[in-house]
Amino acid sequence: MDKGLHFIFCVITTMLLLRESSQTGTTRNDDAGTDSRGPEESLPTLTVTTILEDPYVMVRSAELEGYCIDLLKALAAMLRFSYRVKVVGDGQYGAVAPSGNWTGMIGEILRQEADIAVAPLTVTSAREEVVSFTTPFLQTGIGILLRKDTVSQEMSFFHFLAPFSKETWTGLLFAYVLTCFCLFLVARLSPCEWNEPKNEENHFTFLNSLWFGAGALALQGVTPRPKALSVRVIAAVWWLFTITLLAAYIANFTALLSSGSEQLPIQTFEDLVKQRKLEFGTLDGSSTFYFFKNSKNPTHQMIYEYMDKRRDRVLVKTYQEAVQRVMESNYAFIGESISQDLAAARHCNLIRAPEVIGARGFGIATTQASLWTKKLSIAVLKLRESGDLDYLRNKWWESSCLHKSRDRWSPLQPQALGGLFLTLAIGLALGVIVAVLELSNKSRRAAGHVKKSCCSVFTEEMCTRLRIKENTRQSQETSGRANA
Secondary structure (H helix, E strand, O other), X not given: OHHHHHHHHHHHHHXXXXXXXXXXXXXXXXXXXXXXXXXXXXXXXXEEEEOOEOOOEEEEOOEEEXXXXXXXXXXXXXHOOEEEEEEOOOOOOOOEOOOOOEOHHHHHHHOOOOOEEOOOOEOOHHHHOOOEEOOOOEEEEEEEEEEHHHHOOOOOOOHHHOOEOHHHHHHHHHHHHHHHHHHHHHHHHOXXXXXXXXXXXXXXXXXXXXXXHHHHHOOOOOOOOXXXXXXXXXXXXXXXXXXXXXXXXXXHHHHHHHHOHHHOOOOOHHHHHHOOOOXXXXXXXXXXXXXXXXXOOHHHHHHHHHHHHXXXXXXXXXXXXXXXXXXXXXXXXXXXXXXXXXXXXXXXXXXXXXXXEEEEEEXXXXXXXXXXXXXXXXXXXXXHHHOHHHHHHHHHOOOOOHHHHOOOOOOEOHHHHHHHHHHHHHHHHHHHHHHHHHHHHHHHHHHHHHOXXXXXXXXXXXXXXXXXXXXXXXXXXXXXXXXX
C-alpha cells in the first residue's frame, strides 16, 4: 500500500515538474521572438526627397514607382534602413535664389527637411560646396532634343553621293585613273598585246582604257578585250575592286535611306546657334543652364546669352513641359542626354542630336556631416558591379520605337576600304611586273637573232613601244624648222 502511494506521488511530482519546464521554455521562446523583432523595429528611418520625372519617379495608382524608387529599395535592403519618400515642395532640383538661399531638393536638405535626395540630381561644384554627393549612379551629358519633322530637310540633288565621304570619292577617282593608266602602259609593254609596234595598232589607247575601266564600274563587258596575262591580271583585280565597292555603296546607301541621319541639319550645338528656325532653351535654374553660364566656350556663351535674354519664353519649369513643347512647336530642348534618350524611346517622332557635351553624373545628395554618404557610395558601387544598375537602366529605358536598335549612320571613310585599295595596288604592281617580264623574254629571244646584248634590245623595244625616239626626232625636226 505504501509502495503504491509512493509511486503515485512520484508520478504526480514528475508531471508537475514537466509542466513547469514547458511553460518556462514557452516564455523564453516568446522573449526570444521579441528580441528578434527588436532590431527591425529600431531600423533608422530616413526622409527622402525626390522630384516627379519620368522614368525616375512617377505616380501610378497612388503609389510612387520608377528607377529611383527601385534604386532606393535596393539600397534600403543592402544597408538595412527604412525610409519615407516626399516629393519636393517647389518642384525644383536646387539652385541659389536671388535671396542667397537654395531652392529645391538641395534647399530641403540644408534646412534638414530631408536626410537624402534620390533623384536625377546632377553633381556640380556649386552643389558640392553645400551638400555631399555619393558616387554617381547614372552617367549622362548635355544633348539637344528635337522633333524630326522640324529639322528634316529635302534631299539634296547630289544625295546619291552621301554614302561615301569626300575622301573616299577622291580615293576612288584616283584609283580609277591610275588603273586605266596601268592598263594603257601594260598593253603597250606586253608583246602578247602589241607584238609589232611598227606595223600593228594598239587597241588599248588611253581613252579606250578609260572606257574599259568605266564599263567594269557599271558591271558591263566592253571592248577592247585583254589578251596578255599582264593586262588580264590588272583587269581581274579591277573587277574585284569594283564589285566590292558597289556592294559597300549599296549597303551604305540603304542604311542612309532607312536611318534618315542625313536629314538632320542640326548635328552640333554650333549648328543650333547658326539656325533661325527653332527656339531653344533648358530647365530654369538647372545645372545645364549654369553650365552654359559658366562656360568659356564662345558657342556656349552665345547659347547662354540667347536663353538669358529670352528667359520668360524659352526656359521651362519641368521636364514634361519641355518634351511637350518640343512635340508641339518649333522648339529644341537642351538637357540631360540620358533623359532625352528616354523621350526619343517613348515618342518616336523625337530624336536626339549626335553631339553630347559636359559629361556628368547623377548622385545621391546628403548633408555634409552625414555618415550615410560613404555607406551609400559603397552600396552604389556594389550595385554597379553586380549589374543591378544596368538591369534598372534597361528596365526603365525600354523603347517601343522601331529605330531603337539602329546605329547612327555615317559616311563610309577610306579607312574602312583600306584593304580593298591595298589589294588593287598590289594587283597593279603585279600586272606591271608581268608585262616587263613578257617584254624581257621577247628581248632575250630577239637578241639571239640580231646578236646584240639583251639590255640594248630591251631598251630599244621599250623606247619603240613608248614612242620615245619618235617623239625625240619630231621635236628635233620642229626645233630645226623653227631655227631655219
